[in-house]
Amino acid sequence: MYHPLERVIIKHPNDAFISQQHIQNEWQKLNYLSEPNFEEAKKEYAEFIALLSKHVPIIDYLPLSEHVSMDSIYAHDPVKFTAEGAIILKSGKELRQPEAQVYRKFLEDKEIPILGELTGNATADGGDIVWLDERVLAVGNGYRTNEEAIRQIKEMTSHMVDEFIEVQLPHADGEEECLHLMSFISMVDKDLAVVYSPLMPVAFRKKLLGRGIQLIEVPKAEYDLLGCNVLAVAPSVCIMVAGNESTKKQLQQAGAIVYEYKGEEISIKGTGGPTCLTSPAVRIKTTEKRGLSHV
Numbered sequence: 001m002y003h004p005l006e007r008v009i010i011k012h013p014n015d016a017f018i019s020q021q022h023i024q025n026e027w028q029k030l031n032y033l034s035e036p037n038f039e040e041a042k043k044e045y046a047e048f049i050a051l052l053s054k055h056v057p058i059i060d061y062l063p064l065s066e067h068v069s070m071d072s073i074y075a076h077d078p079v080k081f082t083a084e085g086a087i088i089l090k091s092g093k094e095l096r097q098p099e100a101q102v103y104r105k106f107l108e109d110k111e112i113p114i115l116g117e118l119t120g121n122a123t124a125d126g127g128d129i130v131w132l133d134e135r136v137l138a139v140g141n142g143y144r145t146n147e148e149a150i151r152q153i154k155e156m157t158s159h160m161v162d163e164f165i166e167v168q169l170p171h172a173d174g175e176e177e178c179l180h181l182m183s184f185i186s187m188v189d190k191d192l193a194v195v196y197s198p199l200m201p202v203a204f205r206k207k208l209l210g211r212g213i214q215l216i217e218v219p220k221a222e223y224d225l226l227g228c229n230v231l232a233v234a235p236s237v238c239i240m241v242a243g244n245e246s247t248k249k250q251l252q253q254a255g256a257i258v259y260e261y262k263g264e265e266i267s268i269k270g271t272g273g274p275t276c277l278t279s280p281a282v283r284i285k286t287t288e289k290r291g292l293s294h295v
Ligand SMILES: NC(=[NH2+])NCCC[C@H](N)C(=O)O
Pocket: 071, 074, 076, 077, 093, 096, 126, 127, 128, 178, 180, 182, 183, 270, 271, 272, 273, 275, 276
């Protein structure tokens, strides 16, 4: 999750939020904290894209679709990329399930490889699946991602993965809240992660430390402002929601370059930070031989 981002898939608020009227009809049933302002959301997104396009050569936009909700702005969730293509998921939030098929068609049109698709009663969100490294995959078992999905993902990726880590997610604020594995960990570099430890199973935290990963601890107030959701556009070069001063300072002290965007409308109200707004289709592995990576 930290190699230089080469290609990213996103969705513009024009096509996800559509209009103030549209937002008004949807935000409550999708459990947003409050109603996003459409005009402000577009301004915030322009700032976000400006940062992204400085670092990412290829940016693809998901199309408007009448089959999906405004949650589709969080383009990270319906699929997960591996070095061999995307896994098409099925969201654990029922209202988001139609997003996967729109995504499938989009990937096919763009000739972006697809590795497989979840079947049966498996549900998973991209936000629960985190590549710690090229060959280490962590998957959260919680309200969005279930046992069956974990079994299928493990099977699909078995030849690419040396260590598959299942992480038990806590109940926290309940089933309606959006709590993903990515809610409490973001990889910023090979040996640097931003974490919110109070939600972390001890065994997982120990594993990270055992791998020599330095953990930047996000305070509770900043966890609520998505301070733990940090997008690496390259190793130790990252984008985060503005207002998370302690996390930002700690990242800088650890040698990272930090860019910020105002994320009140596009991130905080819908609980989706910069990693959730972006689906990292291709990251370029820069160490050793130049090769493709999803990490
Ligand atoms: N990968 C993520 N953390 N995505 C956040 C998604 C937020 C969105 N409102 C949802 O409930 O699904």
